[in-house]
Amino acid sequence: MTDFTDTEFNSHIRASMVWHFTEHTGSPFWLDKRGALGFDPLTDVRGLADLTRFPDVSAELRTVPAQDLIPKGLADKPVRVYDSGGTTGSPKRIIDWNNRSRVTAWGRERLIENGVPAGGNWLHLGPSGPHVIGYDTARYAALGGGIFYTVDLDPRWVKRLLAAGREEEADAYVQHLLDQAETILESQSIAVLNTTPPLLEAICARPRLYDLVRGKVQAIIWAGTSISAESRRQLGETFFPEAAVVGIYGNSLMGVAPQRRALPTDTHPCVFEPFPATTRLDLVDEEGNIVAYGERGRVRLHLVTEEMFLPNILERDTAIRVEPREGSPVDGLADIQTYRSIDDVAVIEGVY
Template sequence: MTSDFDSHVRATVAWHFDPDTGSPFWLGKRAALDFDPVRDVRTAADLTRFPDVSEELRTVPVTDLIPRGLRERPFRVFESGGTTGAPKRIVVGEARGRMLGWARDRLMDLGVPAAGHWLHLGPSGPHVVGADVARHAAMGGGIFHTVDFDPRWVKRLVGSGRGDLADEYVGHLLEQAETVLRSQDISVLNTTPPVLEAICARPELHELVRGRVKAVLWGGMSAGQETIRLLEEEFFPQATVAGVYGNSLMGVAPQRPARPGDTHRCVFQAHPATTLVRLVDDGGHEVAYGERGRVLLHLVTEEMFLPNVLERDTAIRVAPAPGSTTDGLADIRTVRSLGQAEIVEGVY
């Protein structure tokens, strides 16, 4: 990580622990820390000294998360998917928009059209991804189309053994999507691998997507190498197919363009200005390139400071592309259980 990011870490930590600008959440924790965050946190490596506070995001009053220095800025509240328990909440002002602007440029590098209308077959409501996709569409002057999509209900159905009802629900989603696709000019389809598989299993709907959509973006759940190959080469050869990794806490990490020597079809890259992702072993040590490790996240913005968050995913560490200092992430997989909780996935 560069010295610029180290400077960003020092400035952001000082902001969050200044009584005039910091949030009640972090200011209330300063006395319990066994170090002085302003004096002792000098580099990105020092972020591991902080505790992982992400579990507290399930219950903390969201007003405590808003920095005092940004009280005049409008904020929205978004929730995680609730896969591992009660949802975690974040506050979003302007910082995520800057991240999305950077991600949009990366997607255009892959061939996603700069303009056009979007169809989002994924969560909206309290989930930040819906707002993210809406902003992507608006940045290119496009219209944002979506359908009602409740991933928590699908997870409940799957977890209780009612997979037939989950399949019926997916069919309901696809019927709504088909209505939009038949009547509207859609350039970009954004959805999840399971929904794409369901689309491909319906010949008429599949041909409708192939005939109209210029880019297919997938995310929200992992996809194996063979699934990605099939999407790119067999099911949607006419379109740009690209993945976006991310979640409420970390933001978005779009797929980067392929490089000579890549052994993975899809390599993700996190936002280098605010997001540091390390892949670590069970002892917390960073794994070597080509090795699999658990995702350790540090989000460092003036709005949200989330250091040392151990995520529920693992990935393979990939060396930075030429001209970059940011590691790539490949072959994302979800840990099947955390503590006493078994992780149930449905369509997101």
């Protein structure tokens, strides 16, 4: 799968304007907005730079009926609905038909480049249910012919406990999750563990479970919450030196941006790249201007797929802008950090 050049991505945007804003293919959500935009997407949007003309509609994804998000051109397709984690309030909903399958097939290639085995069984110690990460991880395992094991996790319950100051109950819930993971690892062959940084730290604090992970697992993939540079270093160098420890940045709206293979010129140990065929991630200052390479900015998402059109979305994270690798049309992102508050809502990551 080749990377999309900027020229190809601009052509993709123009074709998508016809798809999303034509009566027989567009969704009720975007067709209803067309007349109030103040410009005509069919004639005035020619490429990536024009996507900032659209409003940030992400807050509306909390309440809009999912049926209204489905493009009429996909009316006969099996569409799935997924929720965000609810970190900044009521969950946002997206729909998916084929995009996540494309992204995970591409993402799996990036994981293999970083040492994740192409085959073997996976253990997902993270959310499933309405959260798309469960689907993504199951597909990674299936593409390699492996069995998918999972321990269900309700991240919203953990966040609710922490918000209420009930840390002991939150810890008891985490131990309940780790009990289940330990049971699986004691009897099953697991090549890849997919989980979150807080749960990895909790694993390291349980000697029996830690020994099982270190002795059996060939690769550990972390995602879902931010992690400090020092914690990331300790996971790779001290706790799991024999395993490939690989990060994925992503969320329900944007998809995944796996860690790219390290380059000799990289000054950051972990650099992420989004799926170039459908996604662009800008890092912007308070005025919305893209920051210089090496500077920190807030993540701004442009997602352009058949099922979802999400331009000009300000995400909950900040990152350092990194120059693209040779041949890539997309910038890298390093040192992901989470806003402490967004729209006067405290951000509680919890375990996801």
